[in-house]
Amino acid sequence: MANSKFEYVKQFEQPDNILPNTWVVVRIDGRGFTKFANKYGFEKPNDKRALELMNAAARAVMAELPDITIAYGVSDEYSFVFHKTCVLFERRSSKLVSTIVSTFTAYYVHYWPTYFPDTPLSPPLPSFDGRAVCYPSVQNLRDYMSWRQVDCHINNLYNTTFWALIQLGGMDATEAEKTLKGTYAADKNEILFSRFSINYNNEPEIYKKGSVVFRDYEPVEPGTHNAAAEADSLAVPVQQSKTQNETDRKRRAKAPIVVEHLDIIKDDFWDRRPWLLSNKPGKIPKEV
Numbered sequence: 001m002a003n004s005k006f007e008y009v010k011q012f013e014q015p016d017n018i019l020p021n022t023w024v025v026v027r028i029d030g031r032g033f034t035k036f037a038n039k040y041g042f043e044k045p046n047d048k049r050a051l052e053l054m055n056a057a058a059r060a061v062m063a064e065l066p067d068i069t070i071a072y073g074v075s076d077e078y079s080f081v082f083h084k085t086c087v088l089f090e091r092r093s094s095k096l097v098s099t100i101v102s103t104f105t106a107y108y109v110h111y112w113p114t115y116f117p118d119t120p121l122s123p124p125l126p127s128f129d130g131r132a133v134c135y136p137s138v139q140n141l142r143d144y145m146s147w148r149q150v151d152c153h154i155n156n157l158y159n160t161t162f163w164a165l166i167q168l169g170g171m172d173a174t175e176a177e178k179t180l181k182g183t184y185a186a187d188k189n190e191i192l193f194s195r196f197s198i199n200y201n202n203e204p205e206i207y208k209k210g211s212v213v214f215r216d217y218e219p220v221e222p223g224t225h226n227a228a229a230e231a232d233s234l235a236v237p238v239q240q241s242k243t244q245n246e247t248d249r250k251r252r253a254k255a256p257i258v259v260e261h262l263d264i265i266k267d268d269f270w271d272r273r274p275w276l277l278s279n280k281p282g283k284i285p286k287e288v
C-alpha cells in the first residue's frame with residue numbers, strides 16, 4: 001500500500017514498554033468518589049452495595065482477562081495483578097491500563113442497577129483512573145498487596161470510630177476529628193467498645209479486610225510446593241506444548257472466580273494457593 005504524506009505522524013508514537021519478567025499491578029481508583037458517594041447516598045463509612053458492585057465489576061474483568069492472577073479491592077480502588085509470565089505478550093503499559101480501566105468502568109455501569117435498583121445513574125457518570133507499576137520479585141508483590149490491606153485496616157478502623165462518634169455519639173466532624181487526633185489502634189478499639197459497645201473484631205470481614213478476587217481451585221497443604229521460589233527463578237516463560245496451553249486455558253476458564261475477605265498478608269493464603277504465583281491451574285474444586 002502506498003504511503004500517504006500523513007503517515008510520518010506515526011513516528012510521534014513513543015514506546016511505553018513495561019519491564020519484562022515482572023509482576024504488573026494495575027491499580028484503578030474512582031475519580032471524585034467522595035462527591036459520587038454523596039450524590040448516591042452511600043452509607044457511611046461503608047456501603048455494602050457499593051463495595052459489592054466494585055467486586056462484581058472486578059470479577060467480570062478477571063473473567064475477561066485470564067492473565068490476571070489475583071485482584072484486591074477496597075473503597076473505590078482495585079488492584080489487578082498480571083502474572084509475570086503473561087506480561088511478555090502485551091508490552092505496552094498504556095494498553096494494559098486502558099483495557100482494565102475501560103472494562104472495569106463498563107461493568108461498573110452495567111451492574112449499577114443490580115446493586116442500586118432505585119437510584120438510576122445520571123451524569124457525571126462514574127469514571128476511574130489507572131496506573132501500572134512493575135514489581136520484580138514475589139516479595140515486592142506480596143509487600144504491595146500487604147500495603148493495600150494494611151491501608152484498608154487503618155482507614156476502616158479510623159472511619160468506623162469517626163462515624164460512630166458522629167452517628168452514635170452525636171459529635172460533629174470537627175469534634176470527632178479532635179477526639180481521634182493522636183490515637184493509636186488500641187485507643188480506637190477502646191472508644192468503640194467502651195462508648196458504643198462495638199467490638200471492632202465483629203465488624204464485617206468485607207470492611208476490615210477488603211476483597212480478594214481469584215480463581216478457586218482445590219487448596220493444597222502448605223509446605224508442599226515452592227511456587228514463590230520457582231516464580232522468582234523464572235527468566236523466560238516456560239515453553240509448553242500447544243495442547244498443554246489449551247488444557248490450561250480450559251481449566252482456567254472452568255475455575256470459579258471467587259470474592260473472599262481473607263488475610264493476604266500472612267503466608268497461609270499464598271501457601272494454600274500455589275496457582276496464584278505459578279500460574280499453573282490447580283484442581284477444579286468438586287461441585288458443592
Ligand SMILES: Nc1nc2c(ncn2[C@@H]2O[C@H](COP(=O)(O)OP(=O)(O)OP(=O)(O)O)[C@@H](O)[C@H]2O)c(=O)[nH]1
Binds near residue numbers: 034
Ligand atoms: N460513604 C461512602 N463513601 C465511600 C465508600 N467507599 C468509598 N467512598 C468515598 O470514596 C473516597 C475514596 O477516596 P479517594 O479516592 O482518596 O477520593 P476521591 O474523592 O475518589 O478523589 P480522587 O480519587 O482523587 O478523584 C472516600 O474518601 C469516600 O469518600 C463507601 O462505602 N461509603
Ligand SMILES: [Mg+2]
Binds near residue numbers: 031032034
Ligand atoms: Mg478515588
